[in-house]
Amino acid sequence: MPKFQAPRGTRDLLPVERAVFLRLEHTARDLALRYGYAPIETPMFEGSAVYERGVGAVTDVVEKELFRVQAGRGEAERERWALRPEPTAGIVRAFVQHGMRTWPQPVKLTMTGPMFRYDRPQAGRYRQFWQFDVEAIGDPGPAIDAEIIELAMAFFDAVGLSDVQVLVNSIGDGACRPAYVEALRAHFAAHADELPDLERARLDTNPLRLLDSKDERMAPLVASAPTINGHLCDDCQAHFDGLLAHLAAVAIEPRISPTLVRGLDYYTRTAFEFYRSGAQGQQQALGGGGRYDGLVELLGGLPTPGIGFGIGLDRVALALQDQGGPPASEPWKPVVVVVGANAEDTVVRLQLATELRGAGLACRPDLTTRRLGKQLDGAAKAGAHFAVICGDELDAGHVQVKDLKAGTQRQVAVTDLARDLTRAQMQHRHGEEG
RNA sequence: GUGGCUAUAGCUCAAUCGGCAGAGCAUCGGAUUGUGGCUCCGAAGGUUACGGGUUCAAGCCCCGUUAGCCACCCCA
Numbered sequence: 001m002p003k004f005q006a007p008r009g010t011r012d013l014l015p016v017e018r019a020v021f022l023r024l025e026h027t028a029r030d031l032a033l034r035y036g037y038a039p040i041e042t043p044m045f046e047g048s049a050v051y052e053r054g055v056g057a058v059t060d061v062v063e064k065e066l067f068r069v070q071a072g073r074g075e076a077e078r079e080r081w082a083l084r085p086e087p088t089a090g091i092v093r094a095f096v097q098h099g100m101r102t103w104p105q106p107v108k109l110t111m112t113g114p115m116f117r118y119d120r121p122q123a124g125r126y127r128q129f130w131q132f133d134v135e136a137i138g139d140p141g142p143a144i145d146a147e148i149i150e151l152a153m154a155f156f157d158a159v160g161l162s163d164v165q166v167l168v169n170s171i172g173d174g175a176c177r178p179a180y181v182e183a184l185r186a187h188f189a190a191h192a193d194e195l196p197d198l199e200r201a202r203l204d205t206n207p208l209r210l211l212d213s214k215d216e217r218m219a220p221l222v223a224s225a226p227t228i229n230g231h232l233c234d235d236c237q238a239h240f241d242g243l244l245a246h247l248a249a250v251a252i253e254p255r256i257s258p259t260l261v262r263g264l265d266y267y268t269r270t271a272f273e274f275y276r277s278g279a280q281g282q283q284q285a286l287g288g289g290g291r292y293d294g295l296v297e298l299l300g301g302l303p304t305p306g307i308g309f310g311i312g313l314d315r316v317a318l319a320l321q322d323q324g325g326p327p328a329s330e331p332w333k334p335v336v337v338v339v340g341a342n343a344e345d346t347v348v349r350l351q352l353a354t355e356l357r358g359a360g361l362a363c364r365p366d367l368t369t370r371r372l373g374k375q376l377d378g379a380a381k382a383g384a385h386f387a388v389i390c391g392d393e394l395d396a397g398h399v400q401v402k403d404l405k406a407g408t409q410r411q412v413a414v415t416d417l418a419r420d421l422t423r424a425q426m427q428h429r430h431g432e433e434g
Numbered sequence: 435g436u437g438g439c440u441a442u443a444g445c446u447c448a449a450u451c452g453g454c455a456g457a458g459c460a461u462c463g464g465a466u467u468g469u470g471g472c473u474c475c476g477a478a479g480g481u482u483a484c485g486g487g488u489u490c491a492a493g494c495c496c497c498g499u500u501a502g503c504c505a506c507c508c509c510a
Binding site for chain 1: 435462463464467503504505508509
């Protein structure tokens with residue numbers, strides 16, 4: 001008999017951790033709605049071609065991290081699918097498929113859910129991870145670029161994560177990036193014999209990536225490399241200047257990072273990433289995004305600009321844990337537990353608990369036949385504030401209500417129980433706040 | 435995908451040189467029948483991650499597999 005366990009790189013979110021994620025998801029949804037982003041849900045898998053075309057066939061995400069699945073009977077039916085490694089390609093596919101270009105522009109959409117990458121796991125890096133995603137399709141910016149970055153920062157603020165810094169850059173567009181890439185290639189090619197093997201290999205495929213190499217030997221070469229700023233065309237420069245002006249208007253102070261490039265091919269112009277300042281370790285990017293003005297067309301639509309971001313909820317949760325702070329609330333814990341003195345009381349306990357829940361109380365009956373003392377012990381350990389004790393008084397229409405925190409107890413008529421406990425619960429809540 | 439470190443009860447960890455697998459916490463039960471938290475007693479919980487090898491004898495040494503972590507790669 002094999003021992004079963006969660007697949008590599010995945011994990012179970014147990015109640016306390018799931019509660020943290022739920023809070024993050026609710027905050028994300030509420031915030032996005034307030035900014036006018038409508039909810040959407042796309043499938044967790046698409047035809048592989050959506051990603052090969054959309055994300056870029058030579059990117060790491062597609063080349064080595066795409067979570068491919070094969071299904072279908074027989075050669076004719078068989079088709080290649082892939083679990084989504086990121087949300088944007090799927091959402092843009094949906095934009096094209098449903099003719100969203102006829103909707104009022106821009107189309108603003110949000111989605112939160114699991115993403116999949118077949119990568120080697122590490123702390124903060126999973127094969128299934130959760131992302132809060134926001135996309136604005138149909139607005140060329142740059143004002144919307146600033147709005148969307150401000151939204152991300154508002155999210156970090158709302159969930160209580162401090163010290164988040166935003167790095168921004170412009171990586172140009174079809175008009176100016178090719179020339180810059182060539183200039184970069186020429187620069188590094190001139191020092192080809194000094195390049196580590198890995199970097200020399202990337203010289204052909206993606207020279208931009210050399211810029212954020214972590215190899216120490218690369219530092220001097222990167223420092224002397226031409227920067228994108230000097231190669232931006234007039235339109236891209238104006239766009240970038242506009243972005244900075246609008247960010248300033250909403251009190252966002254970005255760090256301009258000329259070496260910031262993104263691993264997904266579809267990005268143009270604005271690129272940004274979120275980091276926790278002072279954080280150690282390599283998996284500390286909390287999220288990132290950018291503009292993808294060519295993506296809609298790549299996936300078969302008319303030329304349409306777009307911009308979006310994804311924030312990793314796993315890493316936000318990790319950072320919150322790192323940062324300390326109050327423990328997550330556990331709203332499934334009962335305020336009231338109905339216990340019984342007699343083993344055969346379970347009918348009454350269930351009945352009373354059902355009635356109290358109907359009145360809006362977080363209530364749980366103890367349906368065991370163990371001794372009353374064990375039941376009270378269990379109620380206290382479950383975090384309940386009140387225990388309703390069913391006993392012989394029931395014959396006269398009464399139960400005992402015990403305040404487990406204060407240690408006091410009084411008799412209450414069954415007919416008054418719901419009202420009495422509702423009032424007590426309000427005081428209970430006030431007590432928790434104070 | 436590359437290199438390294440690690441794996442003992444649900445959790446945190448012991449186990450001398452290779453010599454009978456343990457503790458604390460948590461769970462469940464009991465301490466004369468309807469009153470919790472504290473205390474005391476007890477039970478349950480293990481193929482020492484899995485599979486092989488060496489040895490009279492392996493939790494401990496060797497090989498493989500799986501998983502976690504760290505550094506790369508890359509990103510969320």
